[in-house]
Amino acid sequence: MYPMLKPALHRAWRGRNTVQFGVTPAHAVRLGPVDIATGSFLELLDGTRGLPLLYEEARGLGLSDHHVDVLLERLVGAGLLDDPRSAGPHAEALRHRAEVMDRQRPDVASLSVAHPEPGGGLRRMAARQSMRVQVRGAGRLGASIASVLSGAGVGHVDVLDGGRAEPWDVAPAGLPSASVGERRDVAARRLVRRSAPGPAPRSAAAGRVGRVPAGVGRAATGGAESARARAAGPPEGSAQPGLSLIVVAPREGLSGYAPVPDTASPWMASGTPHLYTGVVEATGVVGPLVLPGGTGCAGCLELHRAERDPQWPRMLAQWRSGRRGAVPACDLGLATAVAGLAAAHALAFLDGELPASTGTRWETALPLLDWRSERVGPHADCVCGAAEGVKGEGASAAVQAQDTMVG
Structure with a gap:
């Protein structure tokens, strides 16, 4: 072990005895009380010293081995300690690819902040190399999402679209x-x-990474776990990894805002997670991220809308069958913002989390650009069956609670 304080976190003394790591409330951690000797020892945690040398130098500062052990345990528990060498063989191989790491050091640093365990950032970056994402659409939005995912280390990014590039596709x-x-x-x-950042890996061999957040239901976690299982790579000898995620980013934004449920039938049948995104008129949307059988899908979204507005199906049929001669509206700044958010949500999911777009749509519109969210829950009449899974889980939780009360 070669422990180091996470270099991505800014460090400052709040007073004589308390150190704060991190600037923003999302990741800031306070450590105290810290005396002068312990503060000096913290400066030694730069990843260049193994534990034997750290013990020796700590004794020179008047600190016992037990003091060092307790301090390191506290730092690990607070998510402040990193150790890239402990991230596993795939991460170690990535660490020695200088041309790739020079490009991805900022990403690894960010991942080390978001994922507290030592080596977590580098481990997730190495796992991305074996993942495969399909982006459906190569207009201003879809092509930008694909380039960000590829630049962020996803090893296999497929882009599906037809026709020839037009001047208004450029971004x-x-x-x-x-x-x-x-x-x-x-x-x-x-x-x-x-x-x-480098050539695509020839094989898809990477261990499972990430964790499922506490409080997430079994139906949803099943979708996340199956995605991570696909991310772990295909069977030995397979030429290409299975899909970890599909990002739907059509050039005609109506298909992202009001997706056709039948289009997703193969993805639902195979259990492939998919994220909807689009720009229609002057509105951008990200989500929902659909975990088949666990969250609301495109069919649920359409049924919920029809309940709120009985005329919605009539209008939607007209919009879908209407002539599409004009160039669709797609503000460049809005499309770039939507692409960035969609790519960030996709990467969070690939890294083992359930982002805020899971079963939820995020929407913003020009000119004010205030993001707001709309929950897309499973609909009881949808053939996806997610409502039954949620109902069954709710009943199970109720029985568990009752058993707890009786006991």
């Missing part, structure tokens, strides 16, 4: 102007390769 984070007139899928594949 700073997406397709370049040189791709105009080229087949969209070809241009998107080139963008993904150019955005990647």
